[in-house]
Amino acid sequence: MASSPVPESAPEPGGSGTHSERELLLRRGELLALGNHLKEALETYSAALRLGSPSSRRRLGALVDCLVLHYRLRQSGERAGDAPREGGGGRATAAEEQQQGTAGREDGSSAAAAAGLFRCPGCEGFLGEPVVAPCGHAYCRRCVHEHLRARCRRCGDPLASSPVAVALGHLAEKWFPEECKRARTWRRLGEMLVQGQLREASEAASQALEEDPSDLILRVYRAESYAGLQEFKYALDDLNAVTAKMPNWSEVYFRKARILNNAGSKDDALQLLLHCLALDEEFIPAKLEVEKMLCDLLSPESVRKSLKESAMNSSHVRSKPFIHGSEMEESCENLQHSSEPDLEMQEPVGGSLHRAQSAHSLHSTETNAKDDGLKRVSSEPLLSSQDKGALLKRKWSLSEQDVKVIEDGRNKHKKQGETTKRDATFPFNHGPVPEDLIDVSDFECSLCMRLFFHPVTTPCGHTFCKNCLERCLDHSPQCPLCKESLKEYLASRQYRITQLLEELIVKYLPAELSERKRINDEETAEYSSLTKNVPIFVCTMAYPTVPCPLHVFEPRYRLMIRRSVETGTKQFGMCISDPKNGFADYGCMLYIRNLDYLPDGRSVVDTVGLRRFRVLQRGMKDGYYTADIEYLEDIKVEDEGEMKKLGVLHNFVYSQACSWFQSLRNKFRSQILQHFGPMPEREGNIQEMANGPAWCWWLLAVLPVDPRYQLSVLSMRSLRERLIKIQDILMYFSRNQSK
Structure with missing residues (x-):
């Protein structure tokens, strides 16, 4: 008698089968979002969340990007019948940005140029209490320490909290004392909010606003204190006053959305967060907040509830919103009744298997997906052919590149450092920089006592010439001034140039910089000679064509190897020791084929012998031997x-x-x-x-x-x-x- 087949048991919750199905659903959701099939993407993500995963929220980055793009297209389509601008609605063209950026500036004055240099690239405000990021770009302390940005707007590298840069802070205090006073007030208000002194913060902000009503950041901090005190109407009034003057300041919409979300008005909050990201798609806090809201919205418990039943109708919240109520209701109706755009998406590898495994999960969510809460974000706007072309550019095939979303919600498909500019710039008014305040001593390295050349700022906030700092780190992994440990900084070896200092030197000290470059070029030419003052490594025998691996740990030879690489010759002489003269009369030139640095500054150098030489004259340079040499060749036999x-x-x-x-x-x-x-x-x-x-x-x-x-x-x-x-x-x- 033939045995009957044993039915497969269903996978246990949280087991490998459930995990595999969830991963397939998340993968398909990402592909649907990248293909701009928003409604199907939301249904697929909802099915994945029904299986439960504490880390699923980190996989919603592609969905957020898709939502933001659709929001931009919808907003641009509602503007007086104008065709959407390329790159998404809510953004000005380059010509408009240049016109807005130059409005109100004094043409030809040094103040205009300084305004551009002392402008924080994060918030577009004054660069108060400047902090130099690991990438070398300077941000105001407020942007970095309050985590308003996670990545640099200019290069896309991660930002990290650091002390105020001493050299830049000194220049800011000297040139713009009133603006620095404002920045210190902002810092005190921020510290009060962190410490929970909400009432004191609101009173201090109100008092400061009486003295300077034009300071918009004071209103932002006062709104935060009001929100903490549950006085939502006053908080929204302050933020609305800011948006009236700065309609494209993304941070304000983020703060306003957070207030509305805490008050229970989740749909208004979501609209404001999308608007914030439409203005600045790299505003990471807003992106993370949208991911969290979508995760809550698409979860089984939330899908059964309608967002229309939220607290958006509460009297203490419904002050004048950024998006008018009628406009929001109309846009929601348009979203709910819009049709699916005629776009194609390539079927991912293994799609048929995936559909078979997840058919039940997808079918079970269709009913819930019809709820109002899901409709408000799932329906797609009607797109013109031009819009479809913009969307098709975002399609990615599974065979071309995998979808990878990092923890901060930023999709790696974007180009590194890709940013979105805003329509208007932050108000930044100040008088011209007095010429008598521009002093070359403010730009001198404390190690070489010369003008900064390739200035780098350490994590402790001190600035030195790049070469000067490297020479100090050859001897000790500590800051030369404050003695703070720089072991991690040394291990990374990412000595990025402080861009703002270099730009200021180029602008205000061109003659001094030209002389500094001339001296550096002369020194480089001296180091690059292969017959005069050739660096000599006194260690072992070396021979032509024979490999000679070296372990370099002495500070003098660290400097010697670094100079050989920086000059481009990648060559130095190798001689054995001589008790009488220091090193032998004959040696071999070595060529650096590869150089690997160890975390503590030591290095493993792979070299090979080139030519033999004879020493003509000995010398010393910065602790290591040098020599004038002549090269040896075999005498050829003619007979x-x-x-x-x-x-x-x-x-x-x-x-x-x-x-x-x-x-x-x-x-x-x-x-x-x-x-x-x-x-x-x-x-x-x-x-x-x-x-x-x-x-x-x-x-x-x-x-x-x-x-x-x-x-x-x-x-x-x-x-x-x-x-x-x-x-x-x-x-x-x-x-x-x-x-």
Whole structure:
């Protein structure tokens, strides 16, 4: 009797089967979002969330990007019948931005240029209490320490909290004292809010606003204090006053959305967050908040509830919103009754298998997806052919590139450093910089006492010339001024130039900078000579064509190796020690093939021998030896008879060398091969190379001979004499082996 098939048991909740199905659903949701199939993407994400996953929220980045794009297109389509601008609604063209950026500035004055330089790229406000990010760009302390931005707007690198940059902070205090006073007030208000002193913060902000009613950031901080005190109407009034003057300041919409969300008006909050991201798609806090709201909205518990039943009708919340009520209701109706755009998406690999596994989950969510809460974000607007073209540019095939979303919600499909500009700039008014305040001493390195050249700012906030800092870190991984540990900074070796300082030097001190560059060029030219003042590494014997790996740990040789690389020659001399003169009269030039730095500043240098040289004159430079040298070449044999005899001797010694190497124990042979590589083949023309046959130098390097005897062979310019010396050595070792 045939046995009946055993039915497969259903996967247990949280088991590998459920996890696999959830991952497939999340993967499909990402592809649908990237293909701009918004409604299906939301249904798929909802099905994935029904399976439960604490980390699913991190996978919603593509969905947020899709929502923001649709929001932009919808907003641009509602503007007086104008066609949407390329790049999304809510953004001005480059010409408009340039016109707005130059409005109100004094043409030709130094104040206009300084305003552009001392403007925070994060909030477009004054660069008060400047902090230099690891990438080298400067941000105001408020943007970095309050985590308003996670990535640099200019290069896309992550931002990190750091102390105020001393050099830039000094310039800001000296040139713009009133603006710095404002920045200190903002910092005090921020600290009050963090410490929970809400009432004191609101009173301090109100008092400061009486003295300076034009300070919009004071209103933002007062709104935050009102929100903490549950006085939502006053908070929204302050934020509405800010948006009336700065209608495209993304941070204000984020703060307003957070207030509405805490008050229960989640749909208004979601609209404001989308508007915030439409203005600035790299405003990471807003993106994370949208991901959290979508995760809550698409979860099984939330899908059953309608967002229309939220607290948006509460009297203490419904002050004048950014989006008028009628406009919001109309836009929601348009969203609910719009049709699906005629777009195609490539089917992902394994799509049929996925559909079979997740059909039940998708079917079970169709009813819930019809709820009002899901409709408000799932329906797609009617798109023109131009809009469809913009959307099609966002399509990604699974075979071309995988969807990877990092923890901060930023999709890696975007180009690194991609940013979105705003329509208007933040108000930044100040008088011109007095010429008598521009002092070259404010731009001097405290180590070399010269003008900053390639200034870099450490994580502790101090600025030095790049070369000066590297030389200090050669000796100790501490800041030269405050002695704070810079071990991590040294290990990363990312000495990024402080862009703002360099720009200020270029603008205000062009003559001094030109002189500084001239001195640096002269020093570089001195280091790059291959015959005069050549750096000498006093260590071991080196030979032409033979590898010579080095472990560099002394500060003087760290500097020497770095200079060899920076000048582009990548060459230095190698000599053995000499008790009388410091180093021997003969040596070999080495070429750096590869350089690997260790976290503590040491390095492993892979070099190979190039040419032999003779020392003409010795010297010293910054702790390491230097020398004027002349290069050695073998004297060529012209007589045919002598050349024939030389060839016979060469072949005989080569055979002896091969026999000696093969007679070694396997252990020794493997060690030699690992360190020096295989023995070079016999050359056809033994006088072609200036240093003679390569196998001679390889053999001389592996033979256990006293370095001074090897040095005598290295200095020979006659190939015949060198072969005789090598033959004597081989015969000596052969006799010892026979005994």
